[in-house]
Amino acid sequence: MKILAIDTSNDTLGISLVNEEKVIGEYITNIKKNHSVRVMPAIERLMVDCEMKPADLEKIVVAKGPGSYTGVRIGVTIAKTLAMSLGIPLVGVSSLAVLAATPRYFNGYISPLFDARRGLIYTGLYRFVDGALEMVKEDRNILATEWAEQLHELEEPVLFIGNDVKIHESTFQSKLEDRAIFSKIGEHNPRPGELGLLGMELPGEDIHTFTPNYIRLVEAEAKWLEKQGRTK
Structure with a gap:
């Protein structure tokens, strides 16, 4: 099965x-540039280099969030458009699970994370069991200090992975001490190859009802809803 994965x-x-x-x-690139103008040229270039045509594809796999509201929306929109136009299945995978899939030989818990500002993070808890990635705690939006408290109760090593780990490293280090393990720089980027492999065996989803997993409302929407509540 030939799969195109997009994150x-x-x-x-x-x-x-x-x-x-x-x-x-x-x-893969890790630069703050507009994904909306770069993703399709990247797809086209990769397919040319790999000598593949759109008709060769049999499934689209997309990182469905959490993460940047705009970034998630761009990837999901393009993935849905491609799957619909090519008439092939679409599958969504947690963006955090993609990060957690890289350190497959770590013997312990894995906490992938993205910074969500104001002390908050997007994270979840994973581990490998018999070579397969399993979710231990569902993806969530939580204060880093609160997450550190929860992980402290596990009394096992936890690997923190992701480009934003450095922002919260001291919080986890102070609470978990030597049980807090931090990924190396070469492991920080989520690997799109892992994304494709994670989605390979998953069943296709309804393209029309497929939606991103933002976990929390974007700030502007949350403020608007709060204002409406006060008005009523």
Whole structure:
């Protein structure tokens, strides 16, 4: 099965082509540039380099969030458009799960995270069991200090992974001490190849009703709803 995977959910832009045997090709950048004008050229370039045509694709896999509101929306919109126009299945995978899939040989819990500002993070808890990634705690939007308290109760090593880990490193270090392990710089970027592999065996979703997983309302929407509530 030939799969195109798309991740624009954060600063990292990732595109990959995978099948059951290998990651055929990957494109990754980690720069703050507009994904909306870069993602389609990246897809086209990768497909040309890998000598594939759109008609060769059999599934689209997209990182569905959490992450940047705009970034998630861009990736999901493009993935839905491609899946619909090509008449192939669409699958969404947690953006956090994609991060957690990289350190597959870590013997312990894995906490992928994205910064959500004001002391908040997007995170979840994962681990590998018999070679397969499993979710231990669902993805959430939570204060880093509160998350550190919850992880402290587990009494096991926790690997923190992601480009925003450095922002909250001291919080986890002070609470978990030597049980807090931090990923190396080469592991921070979510790998689009892992995204494609995670979505390979998942069933296709209804394209028309498929929506991103923002976890929380964007700030402007939350303020608008709060204002409406006060008005009523």
